[in-house]
Amino acid sequence: GENVEQHPSTLSVQEGDSAVIKCTYSDSASNYFPWYKQELGKRPQLIIDIRSNVGEKKDQRIAVTLNKTAKHFSLHITETQPEDSAVYFCAARTMGSSGDKLTFGTGTRLAVRP
Amino acid sequence: SQTIHQWPATLVQPVGSPLSLECTVEGTSNPNLYWYRQAAGRGLQLLFYSVGIGQISSEVPQNLSASRPQDRQFILSSKKLLLSDSGFYLCAWRSPEGRNRYTFGSGTRLTVV
Numbered sequence: 050g051e052n053v054e055q056h057p058s059t060l061s062v063q064e065g066d067s068a069v070i071k072c073t074y075s076d077s078a079s080n081y082f083p084w085y086k087q088e089l090g091k092r093p094q095l096i097i098d099i100r101s102n103v104g105e106k107k108d109q110r111i112a113v114t115l116n117k118t119a120k121h122f123s124l125h126i127t128e129t130q131p132e133d134s135a136v137y138f139c140a141a142r143t144m145g146s147s148g149d150k151l152t153f154g155t156g157t158r159l160a161v162r163p
Numbered sequence: 164s165q166t167i168h169q170w171p172a173t174l175v176q177p178v179g180s181p182l183s184l185e186c187t188v189e190g191t192s193n194p195n196l197y198w199y200r201q202a203a204g205r206g207l208q209l210l211f212y213s214v215g216i217g218q219i220s221s222e223v224p225q226n227l228s229a230s231r232p233q234d235r236q237f238i239l240s241s242k243k244l245l246l247s248d249s250g251f252y253l254c255a256w257r258s259p260e261g262r263n264r265y266t267f268g269s270g271t272r273l274t275v276v
Contacts, residue, residue: 081263092253092267093207100263138207142263148195148214149257150222151265153207 051076051143055154062129063162070157072139073121081142082115082122083151086135093138097124129161165190169254169268176275182227182241184271186254189235196237197255197265198229207253213237214259249275 052075062068074082080101085093099106099113099122106113110129115122126133139154166189176182188194198210209222211229219229226245230238237254254268 083263083265090272092269095264095266098264145212145220145222147218147220148212150197150209150212151255152209153199155206 051079051141051152053139053141053152053154055139055157057157058155059158059160061160061162064129064131066129068124068126068129068133068159068161070124070137070139070159071121072123072141072154073119074141074152075120076141076143077117077120079120079141079143082113083140083142084111084113084124085138085140085153087138087156088135096137126159129159131161131163134159134161165256165258165266167254167256167266167268169252169271171271172269173272174274176244176273178246178275179243182239182244182248182273184239184252184254184273186237186239186268187235188256191235191256191258193234193259194256195259196231197257198237198239199253199255199267201251201253203250211239244275246275249273 055072083098086096087093097111097113099115110127112125136156136158138156140151168187197212199207201207212220213231227241252271255265257265
């Protein structure tokens with residue numbers, strides 16, 4: 050089955066700096082890669098996603114890049130703000146035995162220091 | 164608009180007691196439905212998913228079961244809870260039409276004592 054690895058597990062940056070979180074996946078058939086932000090005690094919220102036919106996607110301060118050949122994708126947050134502090138999860142969509150499913154990375158706890 | 168409901172929000176249950184968590188989706192038909200569990204400070208583990216009524220796929224053999232008695236209803240159950248069943252249980256859905264996006268419910272925080 051699909052295996053998604055995520056690094057780093059924790060990341061601390063100064064406000065205004067950039068943050069980069071990287072993920073690798075194992076199933077070359079994976080075709081959709083979302084990123085979720087989870088604040089303490091809350092549900093994960095989708096912040097950006099990318100499909101396998103696209104190499105890069107940007108939404109204001111957030112961008113995602115995908116390298117299908119190397120099977121890795123990354124989240125880039127620029128001009129970080131304290132409210133960006135949260136746990137971020139990457140995921141990859143694959144086909145299971147009877148339907149599609151998302152496999153998640155282990156998460157990155159981002160702390161933005163004011 | 165589509166919405167997903169989960170209840171209860173929190174639950175404290177003794178070891179050996181049964182469990183029933185419910186998830187319903189509104190505003191869509193034939194959604195794909197998913198149950199995930201998140202242990203404290205950990206990632207999201209897929210437990211079950213369903214593409215239609217009565218169709219359940221299990222990802223991890225364990226003390227839990229799932230059922231889908233209606234198109235937009237997904238139930239997670241256990242006959243006898245273990246301490247290791249404690250966690251944050253999240254239901255998610257995806258529309259079968261077009262968009263790939265998976266949306267999570269607000270979750271149930273289960274503590275087994």
